[in-house]
Amino acid sequence: MRILLVEDDKDVAGFVVKGLRESGHVVEHADNGRDGLFLAVSESFDAIVLDRMLPGGIDGLRILETLRSQHNTVPVLFLSALGQVDDRVVGLKAGGDDYLTKPFAFAELLARVEALTRRGKGEGPATKLVVGDLEMDLLSRSVRRAGQKIDLQPREFLLLEYLMRHAGQVVTRTMLLEGVWDYHFDPQTNVIDVHVSRLRQKVDKPFAGPLIHTVRNAGYMLRADAA
């Protein structure tokens, strides 16, 4: 994927660029708003990671507003030290697709950027999700693995649906909390881990080969291992 990073802090930018490249992405970097805007409008990217506060007279919001006014729908993730609830709302209202507050864990950033680009492709209203031998019918709300029906609670169904929609990608606990429960705060206890482990009991345990994998220091990934 081609990713544009607009970030003025050298250390943070260097770290993010290195990390994204190691994960197999092509990264362009601009360290001020003017260059960032120029790159964003003149070249084509799969995703843009945008700092809110930038030197050069043009801040992240301006860049995003300019892009959106030109009907450019490239997915944009804000990476900002402005972490108040209202800042987040402003960023998302301006057309941002996701908002990550500094300081951040790289795994979280990577997971969110990859989730964004998936969203950006626009799958259309699928009625069936398939990962390996796991099948989810979104119309009848039923789940089968290896032809065997699995009974899930409504919330477990939503959790599995989210994991399946992001199959092959890392999904962090915060992403699950936001995407499945629509909660925008961190509970102190490990609630998400408990929910995922219960889901595993139903989806993985009775079958051969796990589908839900724990990614250390990051979160979870649903993937059919190439057997």
Add this chain to the structure above:
Amino acid sequence: MDLASPSLPTETAPGRTIDGPATGAKLPAHPRFLRSAALRFAAVYALLFGLSALALAFFLWWETVGLLDRETDTAIAADVQGLAQRWQEGGLPALVITIENRLAENVADNAIYLLVDPGMRRIVGNLASWPTGLPAHRAWAELPIERAGIRSLARVRTFTLPGSFHLLVGRDVQVRAELRDLLTGALLWALLVVLVLGLAGAIVIRSLFRRALANVSTTAAAISAGDLSQRVRITGRGDEFDRLSETINEMLERISRLMDGVRQVSNAIAHDLRTPITRARARLEDAALHANTEADLRAAIERATADLDGIVAVFQALLRIAEIEAGARRSAFAAFDATPMLAGLVDLYSAPAEESGLSLVLACPERLPLFGDRELIQQAIANLLDNALKFSPAGGLVRLSAASGLGTVTITVADHGPGIPVADRARATERFFRGEAARNTPGAGLGLALVQAVGQLHGGTLTLADNAPGLAAMLHLPGAVESAHHAAAADA
């Protein structure tokens, strides 16, 4: 410029402060003394007082001197009409007789008649001759006359009769003129008195105004000088100034509460964040000095990163509490049903509860209308549930219940854990307070502080009670309708 002569700024600085507050530049149209509101009010008072006095004087003049003038004119007009009739009936001789009769009947001796022939020679009348310069036809005039050796003032009307005879009819108005002079003099004196009274009144008003404001302005001055404990004195009269003072005092209370909050947060950062930062730093330094293998190094760095994440979490919680306490989030207030929200929380927390061998039960009415920030209330209750799960012994029961009544909604999270000793309950909602029972559990001591802040933002309270055994944390929030009023009042 500043670089070329470093001493220049210090020399010019006093000059700047003398000649010009920036406000002076903004209001060049008004001379300086008019910028006193007290003076303006006084001037308006004096002006209104003067205008009323003038209006009164004019009315008095109109009702006395004016009335006399009008009466004289009416009398002359009636006289003229009578004489004209005589002329038509009997010609010149009848007119002469009538005039003579009237002169004879004139007891008050104020009537004036004069009839002259075309050569301006007197035929009959009590004036010696036709006044010089007086037009002979249809003229009104007020002129000095001399009658029987006495100088006097008369108001007259002249006519030309057929055959070029001229007739003059008038009234002696000497008395009236004297009255007018007297009245004019009196009114002029009165105006002087009015001027003096107006000025005196203006000065009184100005000092009243200044005294009413002095109270506020001395307090404001003391506060800008740094003494935040000052409050505006309330006179107890309950008037507009008292109400203004009360409003200002409420504002000051709020400011000092916010200042206390800021101070608490900075103290907390100074003291309570120092410990985990020290730990992270020690881990990194220790690893740099003593790690023998790369694996050791990585492990130390990972632990330090986790420490830093913990610090960030504390930081974010602190900022969030400060944000809530500042009341900035009231914009997100809306009416909503709390029942699905509580059910969602139970759904989220029942899994970890079961994992720890606890049962989490929900008891709440079909509908629970609330007015507030859904996300914040959700987070507050999540904090209470977090605590309850954390402190409950295995096999325990955690009960989330809600009840509405008498305009308040009470949401209770009750557990059978160690509870909070009565002595600690008041302090339990302070930032970073950790009870004896919490020593060995993870946490920063910010959970209840956030719940309390959320409660206060909504005009509610958090009370901690004994669940015998355990803790019952009760969040009292105003019910939907009243809260709407409350928020409207707060916005107004």
